Amino acid sequence: MNALELAERALRAAEGDEALALVQSERSGMARFAASEVHQPTLIENDVVELQIVRDGRLGIASANRTDADGLKALAIRAGEAADSAPADPDFPGLAAPAEAPSVDGFDEEAAALGAEDQARLAAAAISASELDLYGFFTSGLTGLGIASTTGLALSQELTDVAVLALAAVDGASGYAEQTGWRLGDVDPAGAAAAAAEKAKLTRGAVELEPGSYPAVLEPPAFAELLAYFGFDAFGALGLVEERSYAFGKVGRQVFDERFSLADDALDSRGLPKAFDFEGTAKQRVELVRDGVLTDVVWDRGTARRAGRESTGHAPPSSLRSWGPLAFALSVGGGEADSAEHLAETIGDGIYVTRLHYLSVVDPREGIVTGMTRDGTFRIRGGRIADPLVNLRFTVSVPQLLAELPGLTREPVLLNHNAYYDERYPTGLLSPAVATARFDVTGVGSGPGV
Amino acid sequence: MRVYQFRHQRARAIVATPSIEPRAGSKVRAVRELCEHAVATALGAGASYADARAVVRRSQVVGTRNRRVERLDDAETEGIGVRVLVGGAWGFACDRRLEQEGAAAAARKAVAFAQAAPGGHSRGLAAVEPAHGEFRTVVERDPFSVPLADKVDLCLRAEEALLHEDVQVTSASVRAQHEHKVFVSSEGAATDQEFVECGGGIDALASSDGITQIRSYPSAHGGSSAQAGWEFVESLALEREAPRIGEEAAALLRADPCPSGPMTVVIDAEQMELQVHESVGHPTELDRVFGTEAAYAGTSFLRPEDLGSLRYGSEHMNITADPTTPGGLGTFAFDDEGVPAAREPVVREGILSGFLTSRETAARIGSGAGGSMRADSWSRMPLVRMTNLHLEPGEGSLDDLIAGVDEGVFLQTNKSWSIDDKRLNFQFGTQIAWEIKGGRLGRMLRDATYTGQTPVFWGSLDAVAGPEEWKLAGLTNCGKGQPGQHAHVSHGASPARFRNVQVGFRA
Numbered sequence A: 001m002n003a004l005e006l007a008e009r010a011l012r013a014a015e016g017d018e019a020l021a022l023v024q025s026e027r028s029g030m031a032r033f034a035a036s037e038v039h040q041p042t043l044i045e046n047d048v049v050e051l052q053i054v055r056d057g058r059l060g061i062a063s064a065n066r067t068d069a070d071g072l073k074a075l076a077i078r079a080g081e082a083a084d085s086a087p088a089d090p091d092f093p094g095l096a097a098p099a100e101a102p103s104v105d106g107f108d109e110e111a112a113a114l115g116a117e118d119q120a121r122l123a124a125a126a127i128s129a130s131e132l133d134l135y136g137f138f139t140s141g142l143t144g145l146g147i148a149s150t151t152g153l154a155l156s157q158e159l160t161d162v163a164v165l166a167l168a169a170v171d172g173a174s175g176y177a178e179q180t181g182w183r184l185g186d187v188d189p190a191g192a193a194a195a196a197a198e199k200a201k202l203t204r205g206a207v208e209l210e211p212g213s214y215p216a217v218l219e220p221p222a223f224a225e226l227l228a229y230f231g232f233d234a235f236g237a238l239g240l241v242e243e244r245s246y247a248f249g250k251v252g253r254q255v256f257d258e259r260f261s262l263a264d265d266a267l268d269s270r271g272l273p274k275a276f277d278f279e280g281t282a283k284q285r286v287e288l289v290r291d292g293v294l295t296d297v298v299w300d301r302g303t304a305r306r307a308g309r310e311s312t313g314h315a316p317p318s319s320l321r322s323w324g325p326l327a328f329a330l331s332v333g334g335g336e337a338d339s340a341e342h343l344a345e346t347i348g349d350g351i352y353v354t355r356l357h358y359l360s361v362v363d364p365r366e367g368i369v370t371g372m373t374r375d376g377t378f379r380i381r382g383g384r385i386a387d388p389l390v391n392l393r394f395t396v397s398v399p400q401l402l403a404e405l406p407g408l409t410r411e412p413v414l415l416n417h418n419a420y421y422d423e424r425y426p427t428g429l430l431s432p433a434v435a436t437a438r439f440d441v442t443g444v445g446s447g448p449g450v
Numbered sequence B: 001m002r003v004y005q006f007r008h009q010r011a012r013a014i015v016a017t018p019s020i021e022p023r024a025g026s027k028v029r030a031v032r033e034l035c036e037h038a039v040a041t042a043l044g045a046g047a048s049y050a051d052a053r054a055v056v057r058r059s060q061v062v063g064t065r066n067r068r069v070e071r072l073d074d075a076e077t078e079g080i081g082v083r084v085l086v087g088g089a090w091g092f093a094c095d096r097r098l099e100q101e102g103a104a105a106a107a108r109k110a111v112a113f114a115q116a117a118p119g120g121h122s123r124g125l126a127a128v129e130p131a132h133g134e135f136r137t138v139v140e141r142d143p144f145s146v147p148l149a150d151k152v153d154l155c156l157r158a159e160e161a162l163l164h165e166d167v168q169v170t171s172a173s174v175r176a177q178h179e180h181k182v183f184v185s186s187e188g189a190a191t192d193q194e195f196v197e198c199g200g201g202i203d204a205l206a207s208s209d210g211i212t213q214i215r216s217y218p219s220a221h222g223g224s225s226a227q228a229g230w231e232f233v234e235s236l237a238l239e240r241e242a243p244r245i246g247e248e249a250a251a252l253l254r255a256d257p258c259p260s261g262p263m264t265v266v267i268d269a270e271q272m273e274l275q276v277h278e279s280v281g282h283p284t285e286l287d288r289v290f291g292t293e294a295a296y297a298g299t300s301f302l303r304p305e306d307l308g309s310l311r312y313g314s315e316h317m318n319i320t321a322d323p324t325t326p327g328g329l330g331t332f333a334f335d336d337e338g339v340p341a342a343r344e345p346v347v348r349e350g351i352l353s354g355f356l357t358s359r360e361t362a363a364r365i366g367s368g369a370g371g372s373m374r375a376d377s378w379s380r381m382p383l384v385r386m387t388n389l390h391l392e393p394g395e396g397s398l399d400d401l402i403a404g405v406d407e408g409v410f411l412q413t414n415k416s417w418s419i420d421d422k423r424l425n426f427q428f429g430t431q432i433a434w435e436i437k438g439g440r441l442g443r444m445l446r447d448a449t450y451t452g453q454t455p456v457f458w459g460s461l462d463a464v465a466g467p468e469e470w471k472l473a474g475l476t477n478c479g480k481g482q483p484g485q486h487a488h489v490s491h492g493a494s495p496a497r498f499r500n501v502q503v504g505f506r507a
Helices: A001-012 A069-085 A116-129 A187-203 A222-234 A237-241 A301-307 A318-323 A341-348 A396-401 B032-043 B098-118 B148-162 B230-236 B238-252 B269-284 B361-367 B398-403 B452-457
Strands: A018-034 A039-055 A060-065 A133-151 A154-170 A173-181 A210-220 A262-264 A285-292 A331-334 A350-363 A368-381 A384-388 A392-395 A415-417 A427-433 A434-445 B048-065 B068-086 B089-095 B131-137 B167-185 B190-208 B211-217 B224-226 B261-267 B319-321 B344-348 B389-391 B407-419 B424-436 B440-446 B448-452 B460-464 B472-480 B484-494 B494-502
Touching: A001 A039, A001 A069, A001 A133, A018 A116, A039 A069, A039 A116, A039 A173, A039 B098, A060 A069, A069 B068, A069 B148, A116 A133, A116 A154, A116 A187, A116 B098, A133 A187, A154 A187, A154 B319, A173 A187, A173 A350, A173 A368, A187 A368, A187 B048, A187 B269, A210 A222, A210 A415, A222 A331, A222 A350, A222 A368, A222 A396, A222 A415, A222 A427, A237 A301, A318 B068, A318 B407, A341 A350, A341 A384, A341 A434, A341 B398, A350 A434, A350 B224, A368 B407, A392 A396, A392 B424, A396 A434, A434 B319, A434 B424, B032 B048, B032 B098, B032 B167, B032 B190, B032 B319, B048 B148, B068 B148, B148 B167, B148 B190, B148 B238, B148 B484, B167 B238, B190 B230, B190 B238, B190 B472, B211 B238, B211 B407, B211 B424, B224 B230, B230 B238, B238 B424, B261 B269, B261 B440, B269 B344, B269 B389, B269 B407, B269 B424, B269 B452, B269 B472, B269 B484, B398 B440, B407 B448, B448 B452, B452 B460
Parallel strands: A039 B089, A060 B068, A210 A350, A331 A427, B131 B190, B224 B472, B261 B407, B389 B484
Antiparallel strands: A018 A039, A018 A133, A039 A060, A133 A154, A154 A173, A210 A434, A262 A285, A262 A331, A350 A368, A350 B407, A368 A384, A368 A392, A392 A434, A415 A427, B048 B068, B048 B167, B068 B089, B167 B190, B190 B211, B190 B224, B261 B494, B319 B344, B319 B389, B407 B424, B424 B440, B424 B448, B448 B494, B460 B494, B472 B484
16 A cells, blocks of 8 residues: 555545545665674664644644554544644644645655665675775665645655765774765765775874864865754744744845855755655745845745745644744755865865764854864865864854855755654755855864774 | 652662553554564574564644644554574664564564674673563653643643743643553563653743844753653643743843853753763763764764773762663663663763663673663664763752852853764853852853863862752753664753853854
């Protein structure tokens, strides 16, 4: 039974109510390795049914993974009880009306067919390609989404995703590379591992750096993660309508470097495409920043109703509803540089950052984010990547960092943005490497390596 | 209403008979037999060791925001996870079907995955007596007997009490969870445990003139939880505390920014709990020390040979791992390898005295027998996780700590947190701070952060307040592992004082 068929069965169990059933199914495997051995291999099979029941404008939600008739009947009872317990909400936008979902890519037969032996084999390919001990994983998954509602929604999508994460590391040296995509052919585990090992060799003998503000080149993994943390709040409509986020009062204004353009585009085949959101609204490409001007944020049905707008198809799963609509498919416009090394030439002197670690938002209104660099931090001297640095503590205002971008690389790459908590829902960002005039280093931490 | 806090106390036996009843309308499930079937199937397929965990969990979340119901969710999940060793290699697979077919399928797939796993593989497990026993959370009032409408009403009343003209966003939430877990291993262990959790919290977010400030109670990031019945949520007195929280959020808009520079800080119990979590709990997880989290959560500045000799902090620093703490989210009778719970010192008078271990990592250092393995659901493999990790109390009151400060700041309630991959360099922000001058609290301050290097920071600890100030708080958002796993852990701490700490990140 596919996800839509299961959703329709759940809907029938809620007979007599206005309802929406959402199904997320997962068939995935992850061969996680450390010190070049698989140590946490995990195979997951699950089907989760969420039932939303609306009674007199009151919404109740229940979920379960028992999908037999008794399980679905019990689910409908719990969702109904939840609806009965909620006060009426005059701002409830109702369930989405049926609309045609866009046709998107995102499913690959080869990726869908991968089994445990394949996942182990591809992990082995990565491990054998690294001269240094390798840490990371190879994973692949098949995610099924299905939505059926009494308003006539009948949507389904099968998504595949594959990813390899490679951290080549020994005592005092570490390098990082990752690849992700929806096609098996999008990733080359051996290539990623070899790149990580090459990077690691350059990190031996890392030295400290005096705190201060430096020009910097951020590789795509570093820039994408920083942008994602900023974007959780800044590019969603909830913070805007509540008049508390960075975007409040800035839509329509030039706030970033004119070389910076950003969209949320789940329809782009270069990313991890989605056809609809968790309310069943068709996904739209939303231009967030055009030539440095903040143009819009992403919307779901609730925030759109409050602001007199239309949903752009960015409702999150119900477990993340407190965030409001989320930009799960950020896509940064490319620049003119051929490579990150060319960006280093552009800035002359500064620092080079491969990857970030443990980010935290210090001040969402100002867009201040702190975190650490890791697995490939270097000084840039005379336009060249030079001596390795220990991991640096940074505390940056992301808007200030984006205010002067001397360059971006031409081709954005897809970065995995899924830590695989809860139900699998592949997400990623398309990002180039960037050069920024200002990256605020506020301390030093441990050296590279394990 | 009494203020309900789990005061500092030693473990007491809370083992009881479980009372899991088959759900109405469902077939009676012999869950233990399913686990035994899974283990037998795995052994038959070539495993040298196997264990199976069947979990049935129900959780409820009620959340309101700006006096509208934002979440009213009731989730159930169930399934079986099977872990095997084949030729020294681990394998893990799971199945949502609590049926013979699902249990056997998970076992066979786990074996197949282990057989295919690349690597040298020679893993041993520390010897333990096969455990047999049961556990049940002591509950005064079953949280699932409390009508959802009452939970909604509690949140809305608390929100109403948060209102202030400068407060832009009010929110309140309560949660409840019931989990039944059965574990069987090929060594003969068989345990049956039933856990009940509850929690809640409120937030007020004030915004004006481009400044946004937040205050939370009883903790940031979703409030605080405990392994207890609904009486814990009632004891939080969310509605009673709300006016103060709303007023403080508004007052922060007009407060001065916290000054920067090295100074003495007094840190409240809640922020100390996070400080312990990040800078002691994670680095002492022995799997991190051995590098198995290197690619994601990170490693540790500690080495196995540091045990018993490394100076972690001053003589005032005493840290204990205690999975028997009443009310702790990390409290159990047996961990997810079937190892009995035991209270163990981690840091004693500033010296590293213990690691958090699994049977595998304990065997590698030839010390201990595990006891800290936990999985966040039936679909995840157990990892070394914190249970309940406490900063042991010292002497005196919070006022005594403050009285000993000529110039400094008092820091309350976490706002931001970050620490490097080896758990050395950290930076925390707090929601509110207070100037200390001449041993007394002064003006309110906003946007406070402090930073340090773990052993240097703990070395500057010069006092911990006494047992009367000790509080236990539970958090539900500790992330680790790939695929990701959330852990629910508790920490107890009293306020503490540190000298010469770098406050602020701006020069």
